[in-house]
Amino acid sequence: MILITSEDTKKGFMKVIDIIQRAKNPLVSYEIIPPKRGGTIQQIFELIEPLQKYSPPFIDVTSHAAEVQFEELANGVVKRTVKRKRPGTLGLCAAIKSKFGIETVPHLLCEGFTREETEDALIELNYLGIQNVLALRGDHHGFLKPLASNRSRNTYAADLVHQITAMNRGEYLEEMLDAAKTDFCIGVAGYPEKHFEAPNMQRDIQYLKLKVEAGADYIVTQMFFENRHFFAFVDACRTAGITVPIIPGLKVLTSKAHLKSLPKSFYLELPEPLVMEVEAASKEQIPEIGMRWTTRQAEELLSNGYNVHFYIMQQAKHIVPVVDALHKMA
Numbered sequence: 001m002i003l004i005t006s007e008d009t010k011k012g013f014m015k016v017i018d019i020i021q022r023a024k025n026p027l028v029s030y031e032i033i034p035p036k037r038g039g040t041i042q043q044i045f046e047l048i049e050p051l052q053k054y055s056p057p058f059i060d061v062t063s064h065a066a067e068v069q070f071e072e073l074a075n076g077v078v079k080r081t082v083k084r085k086r087p088g089t090l091g092l093c094a095a096i097k098s099k100f101g102i103e104t105v106p107h108l109l110c111e112g113f114t115r116e117e118t119e120d121a122l123i124e125l126n127y128l129g130i131q132n133v134l135a136l137r138g139d140h141h142g143f144l145k146p147l148a149s150n151r152s153r154n155t156y157a158a159d160l161v162h163q164i165t166a167m168n169r170g171e172y173l174e175e176m177l178d179a180a181k182t183d184f185c186i187g188v189a190g191y192p193e194k195h196f197e198a199p200n201m202q203r204d205i206q207y208l209k210l211k212v213e214a215g216a217d218y219i220v221t222q223m224f225f226e227n228r229h230f231f232a233f234v235d236a237c238r239t240a241g242i243t244v245p246i247i248p249g250l251k252v253l254t255s256k257a258h259l260k261s262l263p264k265s266f267y268l269e270l271p272e273p274l275v276m277e278v279e280a281a282s283k284e285q286i287p288e289i290g291m292r293w294t295t296r297q298a299e300e301l302l303s304n305g306y307n308v309h310f311y312i313m314q315q316a317k318h319i320v321p322v323v324d325a326l327h328k329m330a
């Protein structure tokens, strides 16, 4: 296995698909989450600094629709209460790119945004020189922003991909004369253990194929802890005629609470040997067990020629030893 080095990273390519296709060796990319409201850009810079020496080809920044509750009061007035908000994805992407020279991939959602707001965000990204996006539906939180009469919504991620590829052809929502074409590279999500709402794996993969046919350039998967799920998923995608690169997503398990929260939030299975080891361990030993597990997973994936995408969210301390170990094995 040979890992990417600073000499053969992107060499001026801005689109993730170009970086992937031209890389001589497997790539290791990362995904982070914006700080909560009131957080600082410094927090994000401190998170990325220790990763710099591994020459990340790109960093994804997640996006979160504001969790807002709309309640119709007796007098007909609609009361709006913001429960949670994590803004700043676009700004963070621009700041990371400008400070570190690393390509960034902002996540764009259907949920919580009108198509008109999405178009404005894409125009914004275009001005910022960011040419990558990950197109996602987002999760329903039991409320829907009321839609003004002159606004529209994307229902599925495939609809969002259609909107972006239309802009890449110079077709905007309102007919505009001489509208400039954008040139976005589009990633989408895939689920080695099936998306929780899909009736079965076959149907889920058919819907994934619709995203690719709409114009998605590559797929990043939900996290998984057994590589056999990923290999079976790739086989099923290839059989279904999906030919774009599929990047496996991995996360380090770091606490006993993860034994319940990861299956609950991400609809995945944790392998029994890992569960047994974590259950028998002290709190202090668990991150070490998780890092060892992830290193083994990543090593197998990389040596099979796959790139790896690490979900690091808000701290790099558990991923740095993993990437370090992978570089030593290379």
Ligand code: FAD
Binding pocket: 061, 062, 063, 064, 065, 107, 109, 134, 135, 136, 137, 138, 139, 140, 155, 156, 157, 158, 188, 189, 190, 195, 196, 197, 198, 203, 204, 207, 211, 220, 221, 222, 223, 249
């Ligand atoms: P879709 O591809 O639209 O699929 C959603 C469901 O609908 C699936 O069950 C699919 O089988 C089904 N479906 C698709 N098309 C059709 C159709 N035409 N008819 C009927 N059913 C259909 N969430 C966030 O909020 N912010 C993030 O930044 C974020 N980043 C993520 C990154 C990755 C790599 C992954 C894997 C997930 C991420 N998520 C994020 C979570 C994601 O938003 C949820 O998993 C969401 O429930 C589904 O999003 P999707 O884009 O896969 O949806």
